[in-house]
Amino acid sequence: MSAATVMLTAVPGIPLIEPGDDLAAILIGALRAASLFLRNGDVVVVAQKIVSKAERRYLDLADVVPSPRAIELAGRLKKDPRYVEAVLGESTEIVRQREGLVIAEHRLGFVMANAGVDQSNIEHPDGRERVLLLPENPDASCAKLKNALDEAFDADVAVVMNDSFGRPLRNGVVGVAIGAAGIPCLRNLIGEPDLFGRALRVTEVAFADEIASAASMVMGQSGEGRPVVHIRGLTWSGPPSPAIDLARPKQRDMFR
Numbered sequence: 031m032s033a034a035t036v037m038l039t040a041v042p043g044i045p046l047i048e049p050g051d052d053l054a055a056i057l058i059g060a061l062r063a064a065s066l067f068l069r070n071g072d073v074v075v076v077a078q079k080i081v082s083k084a085e086r087r088y089l090d091l092a093d094v095v096p097s098p099r100a101i102e103l104a105g106r107l108k109k110d111p112r113y114v115e116a117v118l119g120e121s122t123e124i125v126r127q128r129e130g131l132v133i134a135e136h137r138l139g140f141v142m143a144n145a146g147v148d149q150s151n152i153e154h155p156d157g158r159e160r161v162l163l164l165p166e167n168p169d170a171s172c173a174k175l176k177n178a179l180d181e182a183f184d185a186d187v188a189v190v191m192n193d194s195f196g197r198p199l200r201n202g203v204v205g206v207a208i209g210a211a212g213i214p215c216l217r218n219l220i221g222e223p224d225l226f227g228r229a230l231r232v233t234e235v236a237f238a239d240e241i242a243s244a245a246s247m248v249m250g251q252s253g254e255g256r257p258v259v260h261i262r263g264l265t266w267s268g269p270p271s272p273a274i275d276l277a278r279p280k281q282r283d284m285f286r
Contacts, residue, residue, distance in 0.1 A: 036263035040256040054178035068183035075245035077257035078193040120145040168209025176211040188212030205246030207238035214268040
């Protein structure tokens with residue numbers, strides 16, 4: 031992998047996404063309107079929220095009945111029991127908790143705050159409280175977008191779905207990849223020589239996370255309204271692999 035210059039461009043003209051929108055058609059139209067005609071090796075990074083919105087992943091808290099476990103946990107967290115029930119519904123394990131925050135293993139395998147159940151940057155019509163869940167299958171969502179983009183531009187591109195994660199032992203959030211298509215998400219460099227010819231012993235590169243984090247600098251993390259980023263200039267080798275490869279197996283997790 032070698033890239034001396036990489037260009038990242040926020041794709042303009044992306045409207046507020048509504049449930050059921052044809053996200054691929056919207057991306058294709060916005061790229062063409064901005065004269066961003068995709069080429070082989072280009073990467074399109076999409077924010078998780080717009081995918082979840084298009085895929086109708088809203089949950090109305092008025093429809094949620096908290097379980098006894100959710101009520102008990104909500105009391106310690108000082109959160110709405112309905113919200114906690116939504117978190118439990120998306121989780122396979124509660125890893126850590128403190129007032130106001132729960133770290134959970136999402137059913138997809140990612141360890142993240144509140145199992146990805148989010149209320150920011152979404153509309154709450156008629157005063158109804160809603161939450162937005164992660165896509166059912168982020169890798170499949172990226173594959174669907176890639177197929178549409180490849181066909182529209184007669185190119186072989188990659189798609190990465192970006193979300194914001196906190197990290198153990200570090201302050202602040204960064205962009206990470208929770209879905210991908212067309213790229214090796216995790217690149218194994220073990221055995222390759224370093225600058226002085228010494229074989230690397232443990233080095234693996236979270237390539238898709240690096241892409242997502244770079245795109246986050248252009249997207250922003252609050253109300254910027256730039257949920258899609260076009261990247262040109264990256265090169266890579268190796269077969270595509272899913273984003274779940276980036277989740278460390280529990281037996282190798284030294285912090286749980």
